[in-house]
């Protein structure tokens with residue numbers, strides 16, 4: 001395979017960035033050594049967004065407050081344009097040198113490299129710049145003066161065990177950010193600031209959406225009333241959408257016997273992601289379910305199905321439980337209990353394509369409406385070398401070509417990836433980038449040719465023969481946990497009126513208006529709107545600011561004039577102008593926004609007119 005010119009340029013750019021970050025790790029270590037001559041060096045690699053170096057400071061540690069000084073010293077080293085020179089030492093010489101320098105960590109590592117036969121030609125390489133020498137493979141910049149202006153910044157300090165082993169000494173890790181140019185660093189810092197402001201964990205706390213409690217357990221969020229509104233609204237939307245698309249709702253339990261998962265293949269293929277089983281009734285074992293599929297298959301199998309019953313679309317917002325490693329848990333994004341917008345479509349082979357189309361159209365409708373534009377479609381295929389993918393070559397080929405055909409037919413752009421399929425069939429993954437540019441699978445749609453066999457699912461065809469249906473697994477709105485974590489960050493916590501936990505806040509300008517405010521609140525509540533009155537003693541401006549801080553989409557200001565005219569002065573989130581209108585007209589407008597699920601949290605969306 002020949003490389004294109006762009007490949008080479010990208011590779012060169014990455015190599016240059018790698019060398020820059022690597023060189024900066026040396027420069028930082030050199031600077032730290034000038035300030036703490038006794039510090040011992042451990043590892044100091046380039047990493048995503050920058051570099052770090054681990055030091056053992058003994059009883060003279062360095063703190064965040066010292067970073068400014070380290071940075072200044074680094075700048076002086078850069079200014080001195082010190083060349084990086086390479087020297088090879090034979091193994092004995094290298095060990096003796098590190099020993100003499102008191103570099104216990106480097107020496108241990110050198111010993112290991114030698115034992116593993118990784119000393120090239122029986123030598124280890126060292127690089128020196130100025131007075132600082134480090135054992136390392138390179139590559140580096142030609143000299144320190146090649147570091148672009150303002151391209152780096154020391155970021156933070158954390159503890160880290162030598163070789164990641166908690167039985168070994170605790171070291172101090174200093175992180176630096178570094179990019180190819182000052183402009184890129186600036187851009188990254190701005191992006192990070194924005195992402196931190198919009199972090200769903202931070203906003204989840206500030207807006208009372210969800211909490212975590214150590215006595216409940218990690219990865220098990222508790223949804224507050226405000227967060228539960230978000231779930232309910234998504235669920236209501238899904239129920240209506242699925243009803244119109246011919247789905248039927250079912251309800252199934254969250255625990256189940258081991259036998260069910262032996263049949264489905266979750267034991268053994270999926271066991272690592274499941275909670276351990278619970279012994280029950282002496283000889284029985286039960287699992288918390290990791291997915292709803294097997295329960296739905298049982299509902300399908302409970303009746304004799306005819307071709308006239310197909311497609312049969314069973315849906316459920318189902319609670320599922322997955323064992324995620326402690327270290328990978330994060331806010332709502334990675335949790336151990338979640339509620340999924342699940343459904344299974346059982347259909348005849350000649351219906352697969354149109355059903356798949358229907359599902360993809362539903363995805364497009366949801367994502368378009370929610371303005372989740374920043375996604376990529378991945379077609380996840382099997383991989384013949386992996387035992388996880390049961391070797392039914394023809395079935396894999398056939399089902400993969402069906403899915404590919406649907407995506408092509410709809411003109412959807414996608415990328416293929418081998419080895420990412422479910423163990424029972426190919427899938428389409430919707431990959432969404434978060435604010436930091438990290439990609440996550442937000443939801444999937446899978447074509448399954450395996451479970452109908454395992455569960456012996458059949459239907460009687462027009463010719464009287466029993467045949468196997470196909471199954472589509474789909475969850476366009478993902479789990480509440482994952483979808484809401486994305487939406488919080490996408491909207492910065494400012495939800496459209498139809499979803500917002502508090503849809504209208506009433507701000508009476510003085511106590512004399514309170515009765516009119518109460519009457520207005522009752523009117524809204526009787527029409528099923530979530531409304532609050534701010535009857536606090538704060539100043540008017542403070543009340544407006546408070547409503548904005550809570551990201552409430554609509555503020556109705558009520559004064560003498562409004563009371564006399566049975567009107568409201570409507571002020572929208574992040575909009576300074578206010579509009580006066582009769583109260584009934586305002587109510588009608590809110591009702592339209594709710595009915596149309598208007599995305600009024602985006603300024604370019606046309607609001608309904610009264």
Ligand SMILES: [Zn+2]
Pocket residue numbers: 022023026127134135136137138139140
């Ligand atoms: Zn190096």
Ligand SMILES: [Zn+2]
Pocket residue numbers: 291292293343344473474
């Ligand atoms: Zn499923």
